[in-house]
Amino acid sequence: MIRRIFLTTCLAGLAACSLETSAEVETETASTPHIVAASQVEAGRYLVELGGCQDCHTAGWPESGGQIAADDQLLGVPVGFKGPWGVSYANNLRLVAAAYTPEEWVEMMRTRQGLPPMPWTTVNRMSDSDLLAVHAYLVSLGEKGETMPGAVPPGVEPATPYIYFMPVGPDVQTG
Ligand code: HEC
Numbered sequence: 001m002i003r004r005i006f007l008t009t010c011l012a013g014l015a016a017c018s019l020e021t022s023a024e025v026e027t028e029t030a031s032t033p034h035i036v037a038a039s040q041v042e043a044g045r046y047l048v049e050l051g052g053c054q055d056c057h058t059a060g061w062p063e064s065g066g067q068i069a070a071d072d073q074l075l076g077v078p079v080g081f082k083g084p085w086g087v088s089y090a091n092n093l094r095l096v097a098a099a100y101t102p103e104e105w106v107e108m109m110r111t112r113q114g115l116p117p118m119p120w121t122t123v124n125r126m127s128d129s130d131l132l133a134v135h136a137y138l139v140s141l142g143e144k145g146e147t148m149p150g151a152v153p154p155g156v157e158p159a160t161p162y163i164y165f166m167p168v169g170p171d172v173q174t175g
Contacts, residue, residue, distance in 0.1 A: 044137025075145035080162035097138035
């Protein structure tokens with residue numbers, strides 16, 4: 001229906017045509033919040049920086065105030081996060097993204113319930129459009145680096161350094 005109106009208006013003149021284009025985009029996405037940027041890759045870059053993905057997936061990002069060259073970003077960090085879930089690692093997102101088609105990526109990010117402190121509940125709620133933008137940005141960086149260690153189950157000491165993610169101090173119940 002929208003497309004038919006669009007074509008009819010288009011025949012009436014070029015100005016009306018471009019007006020109708022933005023109306024069409026708005027109609028199709030009105031109920032789904034999403035980032036608007038000059039390109040899908042730019043939208044993805046913005047979402048990755050805003051989403052704090054770099055804080056965990058780029059070595060040295062928080063320590064340097066984000067002063068890491070793009071070519072060295074999102075390669076994963078071989079320092080684990082240890083808690084009641086065992087030890088988890090923020091993997092190399094450039095290799096991970098390359099292993100998924102855009103559609104598979106949306107499905108995985110929408111449904112996966114993995115380990116802390118990865119904000120799975122947050123990324124599960126992202127719109128298709130934003131998830132596709134994140135994928136496009138990660139793929140645009142190119143494959144580089146190594147895969148990080150897999151998760152270690154509770155009770156097993158990891159072979160890498162780790163950050164201990166448990167509350168300590170007065171009145172903390174340890175049992
Ligand atoms: C607080 C640290 C933290 C932040 C912030 C974070 N991650 Fe993660 N991420 C992790 C950890 C730890 C894992 C491993 C979790 C697991 O095993 O389920 C992970 C896993 C992943 C995986 C799965 C990797 C694989 O090997 O399959 C993807 C994809 C991912 N993160 C993407 C993102 C994106 C995109 C963002 C930003 C929106 C983000 N992460 C923000 C820590 C983080």
